[in-house]
Amino acid sequence: MTLVVEAQQKLGGFTLDAGFTSEGGVTALFGRSGSGKTSLIRVIAGLLRPDRGRLIIDNEVLLDTENRIFVPKHRRRFGYVFQEGRLFPHLTVRQNLVYGRWFASKAARGEDFDHIVDLLGIGALLDRRPGKLSGGEKQRVAIGRALLSAPRLLLMDEPLAALDEERKAEILPYLERLRDETTTPIVYVSHSVAEVARLADRVVMMRDGKVEAVGTPSDILGGSSLPSSDRREAGAVLSGTVQSVDTEHRLANIRLSTSHLMVPNAHVEAGRTVRVHIPERDVMVAIRRPEGLSALNILDGHVASMEPDGEGMVRIRIRCGEDMLLARITALSAERLDLKPGKSVFAVIKTVALER
Numbered sequence: 001m002t003l004v005v006e007a008q009q010k011l012g013g014f015t016l017d018a019g020f021t022s023e024g025g026v027t028a029l030f031g032r033s034g035s036g037k038t039s040l041i042r043v044i045a046g047l048l049r050p051d052r053g054r055l056i057i058d059n060e061v062l063l064d065t066e067n068r069i070f071v072p073k074h075r076r077r078f079g080y081v082f083q084e085g086r087l088f089p090h091l092t093v094r095q096n097l098v099y100g101r102w103f104a105s106k107a108a109r110g111e112d113f114d115h116i117v118d119l120l121g122i123g124a125l126l127d128r129r130p131g132k133l134s135g136g137e138k139q140r141v142a143i144g145r146a147l148l149s150a151p152r153l154l155l156m157d158e159p160l161a162a163l164d165e166e167r168k169a170e171i172l173p174y175l176e177r178l179r180d181e182t183t184t185p186i187v188y189v190s191h192s193v194a195e196v197a198r199l200a201d202r203v204v205m206m207r208d209g210k211v212e213a214v215g216t217p218s219d220i221l222g223g224s225s226l227p228s229s230d231r232r233e234a235g236a237v238l239s240g241t242v243q244s245v246d247t248e249h250r251l252a253n254i255r256l257s258t259s260h261l262m263v264p265n266a267h268v269e270a271g272r273t274v275r276v277h278i279p280e281r282d283v284m285v286a287i288r289r290p291e292g293l294s295a296l297n298i299l300d301g302h303v304a305s306m307e308p309d310g311e312g313m314v315r316i317r318i319r320c321g322e323d324m325l326l327a328r329i330t331a332l333s334a335e336r337l338d339l340k341p342g343k344s345v346f347a348v349i350k351t352v353a354l355e356r
C-alpha cells in the first residue's frame with residue numbers, strides 16, 4: 001500500500017499546508033491541539049475539500065485539485081472511527097457490525113466476521129445494545145464495524161480520547177492486535193505521546209498546520225522535536241516481548257534485549273510484542289545497584305552519551321544491551337556521580353512510568 005497525501009487549505013485564520021506518504025502500517029498524525037491533525041484527516045476522508053491537494057492510494061487518484069478530481073467520501077472505501085463510537089443505539093452490537101459489512105464490496109464481504117469479533121474480543125457483547133456497553137466496549141464495536149466494511153484505509157481520529165485511563169489500557173492491546181494481525185493501513189490522529197509510542201510505525205508530527213517532523217516513534221518522542229508542552233513526556237520507546245503476566249499483582253513481565261521490565265498491566269497476552277514508553281523524567285541514575293527501593297525496575301547499562309538540556313539539566317542516554325534509555329537529571333547530580341560516557345550505571349525506573 002502506498003498513500004500520498006498533500007493538502008493546502010485556509011480555514012479562517014488558520015492555514016493547513018501539510019502532506020505525508022505512508023507505506024502501510026500505523027501512521028500517527030501527532031501534535032498539540034489546533035495543529036491541524038483533524039483537518040488533515042478530514043481531507044483524507046473526503047469530508048473537507050482543500051483549495052489544493054492530492055490524495056493517491058495505490059496509484060488510484062482520489063483527489064487532485066489541479067485535474068479537478070474529487071472522489072466523494074462514500075466512494076473512497078475508507079473506514080472511520082471517531083472519538084465517540086457513534087453506534088446505532090436501537091440496533092444490537094451484531095446488527096451494528098453487520099451494518100458495517102453492508103458497505104463492503106461484494107468481493108470483500110467474505111471478510112471474516114468471526115475473526116474480527118475475536119480480534120476485538122466482542123463475542124460476548126453481540127446481543128447487547130450500545131446503551132449497555134462501556135465506553136471501551138463501544139469503541140471496540142465501532143472499530144469492528146469499520147473493519148467489516150473491508151476498508152482499504154482505516155482512519156481513526158482520537159479514538160481513545162473520550163475514555164478514562166483504565167479503559168484506554170484495556171483497548172490498547174486490541175489496537176496493537178489490529179496493527180499486527182490485519183493488513184489494513186491506519187491513519188491515527190492523537191495528541192497522546194503514550195498512544196503514539198505504543199501504536200505508531202511512523203509519526204507525522206504537526207505544528208501550526210504544517211508537518212514539522214516525520215520519523216519512528218523513538219525518533220520523534222526522543223525529545224528535541226517534541227513541542228515544549230510535550231517535553232515532559234519525552235523519553236525512550238522500547239520494544240519487548242511479554243514473557244508472562246502475573247494476574248494477582250496485575251503486572252506484565254516484558255523481556256527487552258538483555259533485561260526485563262515489570263509493567264503494571266494485566267491486559268496483555270504472553271508472547272506478544274509490545275512497546276513501552278519510559279519518560280526520561282521517570283528515570284533516575286545510580287552508580288551502584290540500589291537496594292531497598294520500591295522501584296521494581298533497575299536496569300544495568302552504561303552511559304552512551306550526555307548533553308546539556310536546558311538550564312542546569314543534562315540528558316543522558318543509557319545503553320542497556322540493545323536498548324537505549326533516556327534520563328534527564330540535574331547537571332549537579334551528573335557531576336556528583338562523575339557521570340561520563342562509558343561509565344557503568346543503573347537506571348532506576350519508577351514503575352508507574354510504564355503504566356500506559
Ligand SMILES: Nc1ncnc2c1ncn2[C@@H]1O[C@H](COP(=O)(O)OP(=O)(O)OP(=O)(O)O)[C@@H](O)[C@H]1O
Nearest residue numbers: 011012013014032033034035036037038039040191
Ligand atoms: N471550518 C473552520 N473554519 C475556521 N477555522 C477552522 C475550521 N476548521 C478548523 N479550524 C481551525 O483550524 C485549526 C486546526 O484545527 P484542527 O481541528 O485540524 O486541529 P487538531 O490538531 O485536530 O486539534 P484538536 O486536537 O484540538 O482536535 C484550529 O485553529 C481550528 O480552530
